[in-house]
Amino acid sequence: MKRFFKIPIYLIGISCLPAQAADYYVSTANGASDNNPGTQSSPWASPQEAARTAISGDTVNFEDGTWDLDDIVRFKNKGTATNPIVFRSVNLHGAKLKLPNTVVGLGDALFSIGIFQDGSWKEEQEMYIVIDGLDLEGGRRHTIQATGGGQLTIKNCKIHHSGNDPIKINSAADYVLIENNEIYESGVGEKQVCSETHACNSDGIDITSSDFVTVRGNHIHDIASWGVYTKKGSKNTIIENNIIHDTYEGGIGLGESTVTYDAIARNNILYNIDHSCLQFSGGKESKFYNNTCYNVSRVFGSNWAGMRVAPAEHTAGAKEGDDKYSRNIEFYNNVIVLNNSDGYCFKASDPSFAGTGKAAHIAQMKMDNNLCYNLSGSSNYFWKFEGKVQSGIDAWRSYTNELGTAQSTSDIVGLAPEFVQVSNENSDDLFLPGDFSPLIDSGIDLSEDVAKDYYGFNRETNAFDIGAVENTRNVMPTPINIRSRKN
Numbered sequence: 001m002k003r004f005f006k007i008p009i010y011l012i013g014i015s016c017l018p019a020q021a022a023d024y025y026v027s028t029a030n031g032a033s034d035n036n037p038g039t040q041s042s043p044w045a046s047p048q049e050a051a052r053t054a055i056s057g058d059t060v061n062f063e064d065g066t067w068d069l070d071d072i073v074r075f076k077n078k079g080t081a082t083n084p085i086v087f088r089s090v091n092l093h094g095a096k097l098k099l100p101n102t103v104v105g106l107g108d109a110l111f112s113i114g115i116f117q118d119g120s121w122k123e124e125q126e127m128y129i130v131i132d133g134l135d136l137e138g139g140r141r142h143t144i145q146a147t148g149g150g151q152l153t154i155k156n157c158k159i160h161h162s163g164n165d166p167i168k169i170n171s172a173a174d175y176v177l178i179e180n181n182e183i184y185e186s187g188v189g190e191k192q193v194c195s196e197t198h199a200c201n202s203d204g205i206d207i208t209s210s211d212f213v214t215v216r217g218n219h220i221h222d223i224a225s226w227g228v229y230t231k232k233g234s235k236n237t238i239i240e241n242n243i244i245h246d247t248y249e250g251g252i253g254l255g256e257s258t259v260t261y262d263a264i265a266r267n268n269i270l271y272n273i274d275h276s277c278l279q280f281s282g283g284k285e286s287k288f289y290n291n292t293c294y295n296v297s298r299v300f301g302s303n304w305a306g307m308r309v310a311p312a313e314h315t316a317g318a319k320e321g322d323d324k325y326s327r328n329i330e331f332y333n334n335v336i337v338l339n340n341s342d343g344y345c346f347k348a349s350d351p352s353f354a355g356t357g358k359a360a361h362i363a364q365m366k367m368d369n370n371l372c373y374n375l376s377g378s379s380n381y382f383w384k385f386e387g388k389v390q391s392g393i394d395a396w397r398s399y400t401n402e403l404g405t406a407q408s409t410s411d412i413v414g415l416a417p418e419f420v421q422v423s424n425e426n427s428d429d430l431f432l433p434g435d436f437s438p439l440i441d442s443g444i445d446l447s448e449d450v451a452k453d454y455y456g457f458n459r460e461t462n463a464f465d466i467g468a469v470e471n472t473r474n475v476m477p478t479p480i481n482i483r484s485r486k487n
C-alpha cells in the first residue's frame, strides 16, 4: 500500500502558493498550430503537443472537433494532488480523438499514461492527471492504458472501439478513479477471435496489480468479454453504481485468472450477460452486495451461474505464501435472474483447500438474502458446491447446514422480482422493484457498506431491499443525476 503524502513538511508552504497554472487550448480550426503559444486565440493543433507541454496545474481545453490521430498521446509531466494536469473537452464529448486500431506505439493505446524511462514503464507513478469529457475512440489494444500511471481520473468520457480492453489499469497504477463514462464496443481491432461473433480478452475495464481503483457510475455495454474485473493482487477495488449490459462473457469478476483482495462490487445493474454475472475467481476478503443481474447466464448455462466461485489459475500477485483459492467471500442482497434451462443460481468449482475439507471451505463463504429467478420458465433451481449438485433451495440449505455453516437461509427462490422497468436504460425506474415486489425489505442490513442505492437514494436501515435499487421513492429527496457531468 502506498503513502499518499510524500511532500516533506518544509515544502508544504511552497506547495500552497497560487499555482502558475496555464489555460491552454487545442483546436482543429484553421490557424491552429503546434508552433502557436496554445492560447484560446492562438491554439495548438495536436493533443500530443499539449501532452508534451502541460505541467502541474495546467488545464488543456479541447475545442469541438475531430482529431484523426496517427500516433499515441503520452504525457511528459506529472501533476500534483492539489495541481493536477487536466485535459478536458470544452463541450461534453465535443472533442473527438480517434486512433486507428492498427497504429503500433508505446502502450498500444490512444492515451498511454505513465512514465516510460530506460526502456520500460515505471511502476507506482503518481501522475495526477484528469481526463474529462472527451470522446476517445480506438487504440490498437486499449483506448486508455495506465501502466504504472496512478492517481489518474477518467471522467465523463466516451471510450470505445478499442482493439482489446477500452480501459486497462496495470503495473501498480494506484488510486485511479473511473467515473461517469460510457465505455463500449471492445475488441474491434486485431481480434483474437474466440467465436464467430466476438473477440477475446477485451473487457470493459481491466484492473491488474493496482490498488485502490474505483469504478463508479459508468455505463459499460457491448463488450466482447467481461464488463469489469480486477486481478493480479489488486487490493481495495471498488466497483459501484455502474450499469453493465450486453457482454459476451461475464459481468463483474473479483479475481480473474489471478487473485484480488478486499474488493467490493455494490449497487451495480447488469443485464444481458452471456456467462456468469457475479464471479469470484481467486477473490479474497471480497464482497458482492446489492447487485441486480437480469437475463444472465444466457449461453452454456451449465458452465456458468448467476453467482460463481472458482479458483484463480495462478498465484501471480498473491501475498507471499498465499494460494489461488477464493476465500472469505460474501454474496448478500443480490438479484439473480437467469435465462437458461439449467437453472444454476450458484456454483462453486473450487476444490477443497489443501488439507481441509468441504466444511472448512464453506465456512469461508457467506451467501444469503439473494433472490434467484429464471426467465426461461424452468422451475428447477440448482446450487453446486465442489462437484455436488443440490436441487432446490431446501436441499441446499440442509446440505450446508450439515456442513456446519448454513447458507441461504433467507434466499428467495422462484419468485419473479417484479421490476417496474427492465429494458429502457434511460428510465429512472429501471430495475426499481414494483410496490409488491418480493425484493422489498427482504435484504440484510448492509448500511455500513451500502449507505445508498444505485440512484443515490438512502437505503432503509433495517429494511434493506434486495438488488441495486431501493423502493423508497416517495419519501426520499431527489438524488444526484448520475448522468450529469461531474465536477
Ligand SMILES: [Ca+2]
Residues within 6 Å of the ligand: 165, 201, 202, 203, 206
Ligand atoms: Ca483483459
Ligand SMILES: [Ca+2]
Residues within 6 Å of the ligand: 440, 441, 460, 463, 464, 465, 470, 471, 472
Ligand atoms: Ca426497503
